[in-house]
Amino acid sequence: MERLNNSRRIRRRFHPRTVALILLLCVLAGFLVGFTGRLAVRGVLKSLYPLQYEKEVEIGCRAQNLPRSFVYAVIMCESGFDPQAVSNVGARGLMQLMPETFRWLCTKLGEEHAEDDLFDPAINVRYGCYLLRILLSEFSGEQSTAVAAYHAGIGNVGKWLRDEQYSADGKTLRAIPFGTTERYVKRVKKVQRIYAALYDLD
Numbered sequence: 001m002e003r004l005n006n007s008r009r010i011r012r013r014f015h016p017r018t019v020a021l022i023l024l025l026c027v028l029a030g031f032l033v034g035f036t037g038r039l040a041v042r043g044v045l046k047s048l049y050p051l052q053y054e055k056e057v058e059i060g061c062r063a064q065n066l067p068r069s070f071v072y073a074v075i076m077c078e079s080g081f082d083p084q085a086v087s088n089v090g091a092r093g094l095m096q097l098m099p100e101t102f103r104w105l106c107t108k109l110g111e112e113h114a115e116d117d118l119f120d121p122a123i124n125v126r127y128g129c130y131l132l133r134i135l136l137s138e139f140s141g142e143q144s145t146a147v148a149a150y151h152a153g154i155g156n157v158g159k160w161l162r163d164e165q166y167s168a169d170g171k172t173l174r175a176i177p178f179g180t181t182e183r184y185v186k187r188v189k190k191v192q193r194i195y196a197a198l199y200d201l202d
Helices: 002-013 016-048 054-064 068-079 099-109 115-119 121-138 143-152 154-161 179-199
Strands: none
Touching: 016 179, 054 068, 054 121, 068 121, 068 143, 068 179, 099 115, 099 121, 115 121, 121 143, 143 154, 143 179
């Protein structure tokens, strides 16, 4: 009888309202943990994909009508936001422009600059954005094709577009014969999506 009374007392302690309250608290705790976790993940992503040189990017994008997420993705993939970066083939600065490409762009704009000016973030981003606009205009606004040309050169991409093995319509590339360029195009697209979602960028 004593055992039965104990069991009854135990059952009385867990009134349905109490159980409901406990469940509600568990749900709220789970929500808070999940929300905090999402904030932590977002914080980590922002440290991995930072917004740097915002003024320079804003000016360049506005001048050439480019999405900021696109330019940030190119900078991230090219230099990781290192304005002093130099590649093994001599490309320089944030957007990794080759000196000869820089001279050609200077001629088109009627400006004069020293090669070392490519290490100036404002100049590098302005000219990098100008080059992206030229490539987009050259390749009918096809962003992936323009990115491939940014990496492999206009001449190579032009040849690929004329080859049915790589392009069905002469405008878009269904295959890229250079593995490094193919990976680069995919990475830029992926990083652009991250920047657009993470910072609500155009």
